[in-house]
Amino acid sequence: MLLTLGMGTQFTICETVVTTIVDTFPEQLRKKKQFVLAGVCCIMFSLGLILCTRGGMYMLQLMDAFAASYSTLIIGFIELFVISWVYGVDRFMNDIKVMLGKYPFHPMYWKYCWKYLTPIVLLCILLFNFIDFKPTQYADYVFPNWSLVIGWIMCMSSVVVIPSMAVYKVYLATGAHSVFV
Secondary structure, three states: OHHHHHHHHHHHHHHHHHHHHHHHOHHHHHHHHHHHHHHHHHHHHHHHHHHHOOOHHHHHHHHHHHOOHHHHHHHHHHHHHHHHHHHHHHHHHHHHHHHHOOOOOOHHHHHHHHHHHHHHHHHHHHHHHHHOOOOOEEOOEEOOHHHHHHHHHHHHHHHHHHHHHHHHHHHHOOOHHHHHO
16 A cells, blocks of 8 residues: 555656646647656656665655745745735635636635634744754754755745745736836
């Protein structure tokens, strides 16, 4: 069962990356999807070889501690903030009505959750994670500070892309949105 779970996860991750790359450049890569897939698999395999070395378990611990925990919370908060406060909950609810043909069940509940409850909960979880932060360790080995810096860089590398692309897209925008630049 563990093998099936691992293979299913790997197929999902690989297909997500390949689809993202192909959809970014559809004219050039749509007919060459199998080559993109082979390239992505080779790169992922090469990066995975690092985890098979003597220090691989330490690298895995560092990735486990930093790769998904903080960045997921920060990205979730950014998405929620932008949808609720920048785009607007009412506009978002109208978009849902257009897609579904009706508002979601108890629209005031969703407005309250998206605008107030969930951001507060996410910020509290993030704050408690920062307060409870302990240097990463594996067995008796406590990771040195320079490796924690690498972990934070790994964590923030996925977070920085979102506001950077938002600023870039707003900068390139023409029309009413370009007033903000």
